[in-house]
Amino acid sequence: MRDPSTGRLKRKKYMLDKYAPGKERDFMAMQIMANIYDQVMRGWNPWVAFPSARGDVLFTNIIIRYRAYIIKLVQKKVMSEKTKTDYFSRLKILEEFLEDRSCKTMKAFQFNLTCMTDFLDYILLDRDASAKTRNNYRTWLSAFNTWLVQKQYLQQNHVSDIPILPERVKFREALTDHDLQRLSSYLTIHDRRFLLACMMEYYTFIRPTELTKIRIRDISIGQQTVFVSSTISKNRRDGMVALNDRIVKMMIDLAVFSHPGSDYLFGKDFTPSREKAESRIFRERFAIIRNELGFPDCYQFYSLKDSGIRDLANEQGIVVAKDQARHSDISVTNKYLVGRDKQVNEATKHFKGKL
Template sequence: MSKKMLNFQSDTPRNSRQTPRKKRTSAPVGEILQYTPPQLRENAAGIYVEFYAYDPSLMRMRRKTIKLNRVKGTLRRRQYAREIIGRLNNELQHGWNPWIEKDTGTMYLFEEAADRYETHLERMYEGGYFRKDTYAGYKSYLKILRHYIEKECPIRYVYQFDRRFCTDFLDYVFIIRGNGAQTRNNYLHFLRLFSTFLVEKSYLNSKPTECITPISKRLYKKERTSIPLEQIGKMGAYLRHADPDFLLACYLLYYCFIRPVEMTRLRISDINLAEGTITIPADASKNRTRQTVTAPHKVLLYALDRGLFDAPGDCFIFSEGLRPGRTQIDPKKFRDHWEKMRRALRFKKEWKFYSLKDTGITAMIDGKKLSNKAIRDQARHSSLAITDLYVDHGDGADADIAVLDGAL
């Protein structure tokens, strides 16, 4: 039917998204296909075709009129109206809905699609394709998305998961929840994966996230919270007596920059005493590549003193009680030990366990005994630009540069 020839009108705005979405109650998908047979109407306003069709955005039947005043002559209008009614009946019987621009064949319930995606995540995790932390992260993103739909912006059908919905959700994460730019980008990555799943399973014809871009890393500097070095010394003295096994974990984070989740996957055999190195296997590394870092003598001697190498090499470095063992622990164990120490020393709440890595990198740079390249390799950064984020670029003159007297 040519929209160019017809004048579509209704008693409500055509674009229902001009008004805020209202919370909806449960309704079967079959409601989308509900309609009344088109009828010819004649009154003082003229000749028109009228019918009702279910509008899923309003959860009720909505009146639709097609005026025929542009067709000259009463007989011609009536004839044209009969032709329109015939075509409308055929389209309505095949699922067409005037209030939905999308194909009604894809009008699936969003919650059903979300449940199917959650099952997909579980299968990927059980099959070993996802790590535990990756699986937990995706589940968390999905939980927040469902909370947003329930409390902030209710949608019922998959077709409503469109670009506008996605951008509104990202604004909710970034502005309302007050998360940082990196967190907003992480949610966008999740939405892209979810959109790909919906397209692959024929819930949608295209990805609603295709034109949504992440916030460029050039526009923000990653927030880093360093702990004053005098407090680091105070912490070390306390842990040597109060929690000596946790101190080893602090050493690995402060000197070797090994992430907490990676520590839980390391085994004693990953430490090479002769070479003075620690190898993070591909299946333990964040970026799934095998990497080696230098273990300072201080770290190795402390590990020897704690009897770490008395246990079999295939034992995890940190197991129950942060002692070597066969059971892999949750990274949360480190945070629990940190919180106990933080309260005892009355450290600031913003000083987290992971702050030791930022503090260690900054201390290496400020010490000026190592090149940025060496620090980059130790921190396993992909480029010097990332290492440079830890550098405090002062406004004053550099004393060493000020006294330079080169060959020229």
């Protein structure tokens, strides 16, 4: 059986020395094997001691039951339709997170403090949510945990151990021009495949969770575009973004298009692959590079999107940046431009007023 703590197969021995060799020992061996097979088919694992009565239930089945429970509350008018919609929306994001982590066979007991903390980091970092949105997810997660404890899937509500974030101006900052050049020079020498990932974030503004789902067939060299399907985009709408000349050249140099169109653009080692990588590979790799270059902690992989929006807006206008970022409104794009990044209209300096 596979030990969940290590992810490796582990042998479990049953000693039959107390039985005499021959029919008696053979009979007992067959009995033990039959019992083990029956237990394994019901989800039993000898290397896991479940702290709760239902700790071995598949988490996918729990989600199905939770949805049915919420629907029943609405039917009985205990919960409003609006609250149901909100809960289902957050539950859908949790499912996306688990799918991103390839956790289809996860059991209830594995939905622990580490998993919940990673989920809230996924909301804040990978989905680029505000501290307030992340805190709202924490509130919902606590309510979900209370239900899990009541139904004996978990032994305790772990969310109480996760702190609430201060809701202030975001900690993440865009890279300066000088540091962008340092990053490019360093990666050109040491890691060109990750440089391509950084360029995709800087020039296309495609979110990390979306980047892991982009396939080579979504890229058009002739039109220099990347298609972002509604099935993978945050706003659930199809989108088309422009592909910068430098990215096209880099893709050709790295022989990206020699891979099948069904391959994901970025695998675990940032090479095209049939296997989808987890979105955290971008921030984890960037954290290593950040330390090597001595960058401040406020520089994160998603900072490249901030930097790109700032530079494109200042050079080509905020409307161009809005369209490339697939924002619904200019006000959303404006949030990426802190005070020192904004430029004034030159015409305003020479406006002749009536005063």
